[in-house]
Amino acid sequence: MRRVVITLGRGRVQPLVLAAVAYLPLLANDVGRVAADTKAYLYLDPGRLLARASYMWQPEVAMGTVTHQNIGYLWPVGPFFWLGEAVGLPDWITQRLWLGSVLLAAGLGMRWFLRTLGWRGAALLVSSLAYMLSPYLLNYVDRHSVILLPWAGLPWLMGLTVRALRTPGWRHAAIFGLVTLTVGGVNASSLLLVGIGPVAWLAWCAVEGSAPWRRVVGTAARIGLAFAATGIWWMVGLAIQSRYGLPTLHLTENYKVVSDAATAPELFRGLGYWYFYGQGRLGAWIEPATSYTRWALPLSFALPLLALLAAAIIRFRHRGHALMLIVLGLLVGIGAHPYDGPSPLGRIFRELTLTDAGLALRSTPRALPLSILGTSMLLGAGAAAMGRWRPRWEQPVAALLCVLVVANLSPLWQGEILGSLVQRPEDVPGYWHEAAAHLDASGDGTRVLELPGSDFAAYRWGNSGDPVLPGLMDRPYVARELIPQGSPASAALLVALDSEVQEDRLDPDGLAPLARLMGVGDIVLRSDLQFERFRTPRPDDLWADLRDAPGFGPAVSFGTPVANVAGPERPLLDQHTLSRPVGSQHPAPAIVLPVLDAQSILRIADPTRSIVLSGDADGLVAAAGEGLLEAGRPVLFSASLLDDPVLLASALGSNARLILTDTNRLQGRRWGTIRETTGYTQRWDEEVDRGDLSDQRLDVLPVRPGTLTVARQTGIRADASGYGNPVTFTAGDRPFHAVDGRLDTAWTVGAFDDVVGEHLTLTLDEPAPIESLTFMQARSQGQNRWITDLRIHLDDQAMDVVLDATSRTPPGQLVHLSGADVRVVVLEVRDTDVGRLDHYAGVTGVGFAEVGVAGVAADETILLPTDLTDLLGYDSGAELAIVLTRQRSDPRDPIRSEPERGMDRTMDLPWARTFELRGEARWSAHADDALLDDPGAPRVRATASLAGDLVSRGRAAFDDDPTTAWQPPIGPQDGQAVTITHPVPRAFRDLTLTYRADGLHSAPSAVTVLVDGVPIGRSTLPGTLRAADDLVTVDLGLPDATGRSLTIRIDEVVERRTMNWYSGLPDVLSVAIVDISDGFDFPERPQRIDTGCREDLLRLDGRSVPVRITGSTPDAFARRPLTVTACGPTLELSEGEHRIVATAGADSMYDLDRLVLTSASSGIAPTHAGMPSLRVQKLDRTEILLQVEGATSPYWLILGQSLSAGWHLRDDAGLDHGPPRLVDGFANGWLVAPDDAARTSFRLVWAPQRTVWIGLWASVMAALACLLVAIRGRRDSGPLAPGSPVFEDPRRSRRVVPDGRAVALGLFVATFSVVNLPSWHIAGPVIGLLMTLALRGSIPRRTMPVLAVLAMGSAAALIAIEQIRFRHPRDFVWPLFFEGYHVLGVLAILCLAAGAVQALVERRAA
Secondary structure: OHHHHHHHHOOOHHHHHHHHHHHHHHHHOOOOEEEOOOOOHHHHOHHHHHHHHOOOEEOOEOOOEEOOOHHHHHOOHHHHHHHHHHOOOOHHHHHHHHHHHHHHHHHHHHHHHHHHOOOOOHHHHHHHHHHHOOHHHHHOOOOOHHHHHHHHHHHHHHHHHHHHHHOOOOHHHHHHHHHHHHHOOOOHHHHHHHOHHHHHHHHHHHHHOOOOHHHHHHHHHHHHHHHHHHOHHHHHHHHHHHHHOOOHHHHOOOHHHHHHHOOHHHHHOOOOOHHHHOEEOOEEOOOOHHHHOOOOHHHHHHHHHHHHHHHHHEEOOOHHHHHHHHHHHHHHHHOOOOOOOOOHHHHHHHHHOOOHHHHOOOOHHHHHHHHHHHHHHHHHHHHHHHHHHOHHHHHHHHHHHHHHHHHHOHHHHHOOOOOHHHEEEOOOOHHHHHHHHHHHOOOOOOEEEEEOOOOOEEEOOEEEEOOOHHHOOOOOEEOOOOOOOOOHHHHHHHHHHHHHHHOOOOOHHHHHHHHHHOOEEEEEEEOOEOHHHHOOOOHHHHHHHHOOOOOEOOOEEEOOOOOOOOOOOOOOOOHHHHOOOOOOOOOOOEEEEEEOOOOOOEEEEOHHHOEEEEOOHHHHHHHHHOOOOOOOOOEEEHHHHOOOHHHHHHHOOOOOEEEEEOOOEOOOEOOOOOOOOEOOOOEOOOOOOOOOOOOOOOOOOOOOOOOOEEEEEEOEEEEEOOOOOOOOOOHHHOHHHHOOOOOOOOEEEOOOOOOOOOEEEEEEEEEEEOOEEEEEEOOOOOOOOOEEEEEEEEOOEEEEEEOOHHHHOOOOEEEEOOOOEEEEEEEEEEEEOOOOOOOOOOOOOEEEEEEEEOOOOOEEEEEOOOHHHHHOOOOOOOEEEEEEEOOOOOOOOOOOOOOOOOOEEEEEEOOOEEEEEEEEEEEOOOOOHHHHOOOOOOEEEEOOOOOOOHHHOHHHHOOOOOOOOEOOOOOOOOOOEEEEEEEEEEEEOOOEEEEEEEOOOOEEEEEEEEEOOEEEEEEEOOOOOEEEEEEEEEEOOOOOEEEEEEEEEEEEEEOOEEEOOOOOOEEEOOOOEEEEEOOOOOOOOOOEEEOOOEOOOEEEOOEEOOEEEEEEHHHHHOOOOEEEEEOOOOEEEOOEEEEEEEOOHHHHOEEEEEEEEEEOOOOOOOOOOOOOEEEEEEEOOOEEEEEEEOOOOOEEEEEOOOOOOOEEEEEOOOOEOOOOEEEOOOEEEEEEOOOOOOEEEEEEEEOHHHHHHHHHHHHHHHHHHHHHHHHHOOOOOOOOOOOOOEEOOOOOOOOOOOHHHHHHHHHHHHHHHHHHOOOOOOHHHHHHHHHHHHHHOOOOOOHHHHHHHHHHHHHHHHHHHHHHHHOOOOOOOHHHHHHHHHHHHHHHHHHHHHHHHHHHHHHHHO
């Protein structure tokens, strides 16, 4: 053993130890499994990725996009994986070698850096392992390993900085440039943050006097030049992405999210990055986080505390440098934490993050490699000092420290470092390869659209992070993912389409027209997604919706159709599952739907037959569903024509089709998920909450009065501090629902969040005397929190009210007021019945279903945009369509409420027109059972039924149909009952009950039977959860009885439980009563529905509009659309404003979900000249050569890729047609007026690519120059003997500087401390005073680092004790449970800063 230990100090053994630790555990982790690290395409086809990486514009992705950081994969990660594939290594081995190489580079770099400083012996291994195995790498190793490259490169950069400073010439600066070239291409902010280290080292050396300023400045200039020259390639990429790409930084995590986790104690142990604590539906985002918030907590604090202890008791040459790096890394990492109350310097940084440049540096914890390097130096110095003090102890102590370091990264040796939730098998299923080959065979003239969208590509067979299909084929591809790509217009169109799919609102009739518009030739339905992870559509349900969609050729299936079953982590058994019809068809894992008459990506369109749409991408989706889009007719947004008179004149002729929609709404937008991302429709005068950093609106069209759909509220205007929850937007919880006069809508706020301080503001049109307010609190599914204390602000007066139980049930709680005139009422939540909590997971929001303001009524209507009608100075006779769509949510998701119960729209017509009315309606899932009754049939009522499923209503228990069943809501089943009431008394004999026992339902074990409300007996049932034929029939064995009504009440059940997807809490699944045989044959419903003319469903300008609704009964029960037609003559609408109001479906049985008013063209049907032909001669990513023949009139030349100002069109005459215009909702279009030539050649060029090539070649040349200089330059002159670290008595004192200078330095440290303290500001002067006393020799010289150990140790101990006592759950907010100890950690850091300054002064005085 002793021999083994002694070898730790040998130079040849140490690299082997580092290599073994870096590679062997990774190769032993999850053999044969590939983690979803970085880009899936590095594994699927690295050659294809490399071929595309040099292009900043990639037409193969997202309908064309400026790539984000893809250019960085040119070096080194792309070639690494390409080489692995070239030599035939399995993907998983290549991945482990890559990760191991990153770790090894970090460890060897640390060793090389310390050798540069003159270190030798076992201390090198201690420091190298401490740096290489820091918990910091857990933040990124299994998902974003390229972000670790700057961490791995930092010690090399530090060593090169030291060598460049002491050795004249360019050699080490050149190598510095080569290192930054290698580690900095993918994530610039990480490189810049670790780049603080070399800059600070140089400045420190100059200040301490170890190097003259002139040499320091010269060294910095050489290093900076080499860095800039070799980094031009990715700098150019960032500049182009910033100018031409989406604002990706604004669409991902905001700085508040980052800041909340960046507490001083967490950063001190190498963590503190927000993603580390993330919790998904299936478990921790980073699985080792569970250990580091539990049993690994003590050791993860103990190791860096040992380093601080070493700083207090050890003296060595670069101790001050190490302390400086620790302080810098931690203070930069903290940034503006806590976000709402940061230090003065943090406040400045917080404001900086509101700018694009500041936001780019939001990931401040990526500066932690600086502090990790410093603590690693201190640990190694401790081992070296031990060797100096007790030479025989050096090796054992070093070995012990190495063991502790390895133990501190427990996931590495426990096989958990690569999370199981982000892995897939080595081989992608064969059916995806077959599908890719099939799709490639169709050529690249059209693209592939994959449905449904998903936040990330998590398949039932494994998680690849990115969709696998584009990595297996060459054809252009588009699918919705969490982070949008393309342009604002193309992203909006894709979101609009996919949102309809996600929310089960998609009109199958509109899918093929939209596909043609998007240049899609094939739609791929991916049915093997792990749908429960992100709550994407259930494969069976989506296939049922799409399999008969018109406009597609025969479906081509790949793979064997099998049931895609969720679980076991999150089984997702809910209303969707229980409402699925018995015997639903399972789709194949991959299905290709070929689009008939697909439009090419490059195409020609007729400008005389333009479709001009007032609205946005949502309006396009609605228009497609109504058959208003046609191939060959360009689509233009009216808002884009406002400043383009030439385009306006060509678009608004008599042959145009004008479409007015209620889209392009003024509303918030969040990007944290792909569902529930849009807010409610706001008023034009409504204040936008600038403090909501998650609200990032991606404007496609000009935001001006008249271009947006907005709300108009009269009587009362409702505003609120927030609504819904802090993660998604739930428009159904909007503020106006508190005053809309309906108890089935509500304003709610603060779901799974604190609500104290939230407020609702009601502004009256005019001051009015208010004598009372009535409060009816909101009640959502599983409501478990209520407002108890409310402060009412009446203009400048305030009063406190206690809300009691009467506010929770109708008619609500009445609160009397003085009756004085009031204009503004503010209702502020002061407390709830649950009080203040540390964690609000599973806690519902609070709010008001109704606030009655005595004598004042509120009214709201949605105003359509007026931009289109404003543009029309006269009636050209063009065809006009008005498309109105009710905003709705899926009623099978009862946790959400619908944004609109009924449509209320106001439009402004510039001239009189005659319209025909049509539309679509659905049976309302919120309608009372009474509205479902058949005339002449018995009446059936249930206590409650499964949310959103009409088939599960009470009548299903008596309809003699074995495929239907009455299902109560999910939740407690005891006491649920169903009653059938006959017109006249009858005998009930031989009662039997059949229930479903399919393993998905609870089973009744005891029921009570009542006749006319009187119990006649109680029956015991077997409670079987699973039967062979999924049904159990039981003879209730009760005596005959006579009466009008029969009631079956469920008394006891054998519960089938599941986990609620939202809260993670257990739910009891419904029972399913298939049949109650009472000797009566329930009459069958007619197969067709015809309401006749009803005058209670629709009103226009206050007058009833009779409409008829027709359709099939099965469609009605399934809530598929029914046809709405007008009963009377056409509608004559005059010039001016018109208001159309639909009755809420909950009141009328029918939800009017779509209304279309069409006015035919008044002109003569035109004869259309044929459009010219188009031939593509060259098709490259950034250059296209084409010819147009036979043009005799103007035409649109359309490049069906995402709109980008980088595209330019030139013809063979040299005419530059300039940048493109927005056409077809997302594409690039040029309106071309032909000359006399029969054939015109065009060249389409994405111009910014030329700058990319220049940047790439400049960096290549710079790299070659640096390589040449590195080979031929002057070698390192070698370190001066620094002296071995030695122990020093921390109790000793020594006068270092005169009193005046000591006071000045103390004032500097005090000021530095005050501007970095978020609270306890008095501690700043105390630290300055102690610093002064230490410099004067009045107190022990190591007082400051000792205090740092005590402060950080106290914080660590308190955190560990509290975690043991309260077992705080690991979640995003976990660091905030210990927010009170953050300031202790900051104090420790500031004491270290004082110690660093003291070391600097002592060095200068030496």
